[in-house]
Amino acid sequence: MGERSGEDGLFAQAQIAPLTGLAESLGLDRNAWIQTATQPLPETLRLTMHHYDVDWTRQQLLAMGATPLSWSIGNEAYQLPFARGQAPRDGTRELLALLHDTGRVTRQEAASMLPILVLDPKPNELLLDLCAAPGSKATHAAERMAPSGVVVANEPISGRVNMLASNRGRLSLHNVMITQHDGRHVGRIPKPGFDAIVADVPCTGSATSRKNKDVWWSWSPKGGRTMFQLQVDIASRGAQLLRPGGLMVYSTCSIDPVENEAVIAELIRKCPWMDVVDIDESKVDGLVWHQGLSSWTPLNEDGNVSDKPEKVPFFDERYLPPNEQELLDALPKTRRLYPHDNNTGGFYVALLRHREDATPEGVAKTFIDKLAKRREDSGWESRRLDAPRANRHTVHGASEQEAAVIIEQCQLTTTDYSWWKRGKRMAIAPRLVHDRIWSQETPNKRGDRWPAGTFHPLQVLHVGLPAFVSKNGQWRARQESIPLLYDQLSNELVVIETDALMRLLGDEALEPEVIFGETTPPQGALLMRCHHPSGTLIINGWCGTRVTLMLDKAERRLLSIRLGLEEEE
Incomplete structure (x- = not known):
């Protein structure tokens, strides 16, 4: 080598x-x-x-x-x-x-923007990202679906869950729920299921050589064959959770057909209610890419075409091109992107739909109970199960009275959120979270029902954006929530002059009268509005005997550069 x-x-x-x-x-x-x-x-x-x-x-x-x-x-x-x-x-x-x-x-790498561009999720929809961390696609979808659509961003690995939560907060996104499941076993939500699914599955990364040079040494043809079953299983779970008429995008950062076209062929065999559909080229107008393959040949470990395909490591006939004509007709509807096409990385994407005529019950396949008739004939009745016991990590729905206190203390105008509390933090999310998940019963696979008022069986870690925090009964807006709340902040916010803001950025602690004049200053956390020529700014501060800033290092540094206090390094 x-x-x-x-x-x-x-x-x-x-x-x-x-x-x-x-x-x-x-x-x-x-x-x-x-x-x-x-x-x-x-x-x-x-x-x-x-x-x-x-x-x-x-x-x-x-x-x-x-x-x-x-x-x-x-x-x-x-x-x-x-x-x-x-x-x-x-x-x-x-x-x-x-x-x-x-x-x-x-x-974000340009090629990895393709799944959301192709899927084109809409406001008021409920989308599941099966393998979401670090969150570039989940946040991309959430931005396009705001303010009313919701992304359920799932990630099995705890360390990567933290990356998801960090990116949600960094972008001030209130329409992301974070769950922790193996992508092959994501829990149900209430009927009818998810409106859209993103299955950006783990892969060998054979198309990432421009950002991960180790691939030139580490990639081998057997790698895709070892990933195949995991990819099929994750995509199949997505297909089971998708409502009739809903769309699912399957994608990898690989150019290996075993991880791409072969997976799609096997997915259709396992989930015949799913169809590969044409991608609307107008959604990526000007992009150069290629039809999916309907023919390919297994390689040996040297990267050469094998004259005895059945002798390659980990061989399985499912890795070969399909024989079924319907699959041969479907695969060219998928798309391949190569690095030299648009000066990007490589990528593969397929768009699939749950055929409505395949499931006249109008719900995701996971809800179809094949034994329902037999149970009815035996006199069996569905039971409402007890909700799981709460712990310190459990997210609870907040009351209208609790929300009203925050709205008043944080000087917000009318808001249209659902409110969620955990510990001393209050999160906000679209009403869709309450209406389609929290307030509905969820049937399990035996036909019994998990009660409303819980997210179970989803293992939910975070709901929406933790926008507010309480200390000694006083609520304040957290810095990461300001972009979200910007248009809902009261006109009564105190106005701070640019000169005073520059002094605060210079680490001065100002006498309250510098900002408030003869008006009695509030005590504790406050938001200040600064009308600067480059745009109106909202500043987090604290008022005690002196006024100081409550900004993290990055926001403080960016403001200092913007106001001309410091030059960029």
Whole structure:
């Protein structure tokens, strides 16, 4: 195997890597593949459209030389004129990091935006992301579905759950629920099921060579064969939870047909109520990509076409192209993206629908009880089960009276949320969470019913955005909630002059009369409005004997740069 250091070592390895053999077996030009797939990706990102600072942020990106990704329809995405992670050290690098850390942009590889662009989820829908962490696709969907649609972002691994929660808070998203299940065994929600499913499944990453150079050394053809069953099982669970008429997108960052077309073929065999449907090309207008394959050949471990496919490691006939004509007709409706097509990474995406005529009961297949008639004939009756016992991590629904106290103390105008409490924090979410999940009974597989007033059997860790925190009976809005609450804050907020804000950013603790004049100042947490030429700002502060700021390091630093107090590093 080649040396891993330097461009020469990478190029030499690409010449002999099994990954190049895979590309050639798919009909790609060897030289064009190596030339592009060994180069670093350009920096790409999504602009946070619901942030109050969207206009100012766009100006900063354009000043960096950003150009729009024209095929990213329905949201603003940009490509920057430098490689991923290689922003110039003239202030651009720090500013870009601050824009991401404060939720004004989200750095994301362009190709990984495709599943949500293709699925195109809508407000008022309930979407399940089966393998959500670190959250780029879940947050992308949530932004497009706001304010009324909800994303149930599922992740089995505890450490990655924390990444999900962090990204939800960074982007001030109130329409994300976070659950923790194995993707093959995600719990039910009440009937009729989910409106949309994202199955961006674990894969070998064979299309990620531009950001993960180790793939040139680590990838082998048997890798996809070892992932196949997991991918089928996760996608199958999504199909079982999808209501009739609902859409599911299946995707990987792999170009191996065993992880892509072969999985889709097996999924249709296992879940015949699902159909592969045509992707609306207008949703990615201008993108260059290719039809899915209906023919491919197994490779040996050297990346060469095997003259005895049944002898390759972990062989299974399901890894071969299908024989069924309906599957051969369906697979070209899926789409493949190669690195040299649009200067991106590689990707695979398929769009499927639960046929309504396949399930006249009008509910997800997981609810179809094959033994229901036999039970009825025996005199069996469905039981309402007891709700699981609560613990300190349990999320509880809050009362209207509790919400009214927060609305008054935090100077909010009329809000249209469902309210959820855990400990000293209060979260807000769309009403859809209450109406379609919390307030409905959920049948189990035996036909008994989990009661309303609980999320069970979903293992819910977080509901919505923890927007408020209580101390000594006083509620304050947390900094991460300000972009969400911006348009709902009272006009009665105290106005702070730019000079006073600059003094606070310079670590001064101001006498209250500097800001409040002769008015009696409030005590404790407060929100202040600053009318700055670059845009109106909402500032978190604290008023005791002196007034100080309550901003995290990134927000404070970005404000200091914006107001000209400090230069970028």
